[in-house]
Amino acid sequence: MVYSQSISLKCLPRKLNDLTLQGVADLPISSLVEEVIVNGEGKLTSQGAITVKTGKYTGRSPKDKFIVDESEIKDKINWGEINCPIPESTFDKLYDKVLNYLSERKIYKFNGKVCSQEEYTLPIHVITERAWHNLFAKQLFINDNKPIHHNDSLLYPGFTVINAPGFKADPKIDGTNSEVFVIISFRRRIILIGGTEYAGEIKKSVFTVLNCLLPERNVLPMHCSANIGKHGDISLFFGLSGTGKTTLSADENRFLVGDDEHGWHDNGIFNFEGGCYAKCVNLDKEKEPQIYEAINFGTVLENVVIKRENGEPDFFDTSLTENTRAAYPLDNIPGALNSGKAKSPDVIIFLAADAYGVLPPVSKLTKEQAMYHFLSGYTSKLAGTERGVSYPEATFSTCFGAPFMPLDPCVYAKMLGEKIERHNVQVYLVNTGWTGGPYGKGKRIDLEYTRNMITAIQTKEIEKSSFHPDPVFNVLVPENIPGVPSKILTPRNTWENKLEYDDKAKILAQKFQENFKQFTNIPSQVYAAGPNI
Known part of the structure; x- marks a missing residue:
């Protein structure tokens, strides 16, 4: 050629x-x-990646x-x-x-x-x-x-x-x-x-x-990652930036289908892309080995600072932006599926980083609840990540990707509900945010615990547990999961001040309800599937 x-x-x-x-x-x-x-557009790192600076715009410009x-x-x-x-x-x-x-x-x-x-x-x-x-x-x-x-x-x-x-x-x-x-x-x-x-x-x-x-x-486009287990089971991960979508789907015990964008048609799912665009702020070799090792020759690193002494990227330096990114081909991930295709999912996992510390770390959803949380697309914008943000702010992004959804969001939600029912897919909501209190008082849920929850979902070990309904968020919460302290599964139990928990939970539930008023073309059962006050 x-x-x-x-x-x-x-x-x-x-x-x-x-x-x-x-x-x-x-x-x-x-x-x-x-x-x-x-x-002179960029520089080489010691691993052969290219690092570039994007200047005054270090993220998308939605307006x-x-x-x-x-x-x-x-x-x-x-x-x-x-x-x-x-x-x-x-x-x-x-x-x-x-x-x-x-x-x-x-x-x-x-x-x-x-x-x-x-x-x-x-x-x-x-x-x-x-x-x-x-x-x-x-x-x-x-x-x-x-x-x-x-x-x-x-x-x-x-x-x-x-x-x-x-x-x-x-x-x-x-x-x-x-x-x-x-x-x-x-x-x-x-x-x-x-x-x-x-x-x-x-x-x-x-x-x-x-x-x-x-x-x-009749293809549902999805802002999600996907992986496949050794026995052929498929998991989809939906979540906004910072919730752990890329991290949790890059599992050395499973095969990656894709990390961000997929379509779901009658016969299965397929990846839209041939590469990954991973957020790499605070990237740690021990915690995220697959992503760390994927960054090699030809990878594009956006706004990652390079150490002068050895030419290595410093993923903990956020002086340019917290939105540092790495773009690399999918086959840089060991075991990634080159075909980019798989059967329909067995489980769907919605990820939310709740900085209020009130969402259960893991809960099971009905089809109607899945449609409700899909339309809501909740996570928290954390204090310190943007100028003027002094306290966590609830952020709702329809279909976990509102800026990229040009059609009425109810179109996507109805398609999701139909496919969940047709393929008998179980849906879970996993909170990768805070426990024991809100941001500033509590602490981030340990990644090890979250991985154990995900594993329990994928292996169906979670189904062996008894479940109880959360009185505020109207979801089913498991009593026990292997490798996870039972206390943290019910978030109210982790707060010293139970009344403060009740107040924060009510605030978040009200925000869910207020946000959902925008959807006027959705079945009444879906409206009823949201939080109670």
Whole structure:
């Protein structure tokens, strides 16, 4: 294969089909690493990973994300603060500006795909201003140059991601909210990104596209990790950032299907991606050996500080941001499933890091409770993680991924309920947050205990226990689990001041109820499945 170091858009027509640049070969990882170093975009660590800084934007910019208001999708999108419309004329002008900007610069190109299940495959063409963004795409998406043999009008011919971080929008002229923009055009099949170096925008904008297209094919898109046991049992892990989704799914006794995005169709689940995007703040070799060892040559480390004395990454240094990330291919994890496909799940685990210290560490949910907590998507935003946050704040993110769900959330919840019932899936809620008191008084539940709870769920050992209903949160709590002190299973027992526990539990229950008022198109049984006050 002949590799092209870079391509120029100067001589290219403005048509979308020409932008896909069919037939131009991708750079291999080694050449992209070399380009990153030569361009001064990043540095090598002692393990051969690339470390880069994303500047002022160290996370996603949700208020700068738009969907082009086009007739084909106008009545499908759940328009609002999350899914903001932008006129076609505004997009076209900005699109033309970005192409003119890139025409004067060296750019990089990657051709890949998402969705490991063949009939749902979506080709992805990524054009980037920076070599390291192209390396990121190559590590995260599926690298497979095999021709795609289908004529599906939904998925063919794919989407083109154009990433120009050096181009800053002018809100007064360009119709954006700031210099940053992430815009999806379903008619033109283009994702236009500018003004930000944060690579997660590439990954999550493609995920948003799938969350719009796949439900029409009776595929439930899910923001979850998945692994498989040695006896073929499948577990799904849903959870927001910081709840332990990646950590708990990377289990040396199980095989990883994928760490973040999956689809669930009639015959099983499949991974959307070919890589992992792991949060690596405080990454410890002893506690998370699989993730630690996966960070090697070609891995992209975002905002990770490097020790001057030995060139090793310092995962405990959060001077740039707490949102440090590592992007590496799935096969860097020992035993990961290269196929990215598995049967339907046996268990679903919702993860919540409750900083109020009142949710049970583990509880069993009915189908209706599963739909309720799926729509709620609860976790806590911790004090100190953001400027101005002095006390834990309850955070609700619909479907455990509200910023990436363009349809009415009830669409996804109903699909989940139908699949749980059809495949007889047991669902559990696991709290990886605090016990013995709230953040600042209690302590984080030991990772060892949480792993033992997860193991008990996966082996069905938990079903041998007696259960009692939690009087506030209306879920079933086990009496005992091997390797876990029975006292912590009922959180009220761990608090010295029981009345203070009651007050905090009531506050959180009220927040659940208040948040759930937004859902008007859901069965009454699901409403009744939430917390009691």
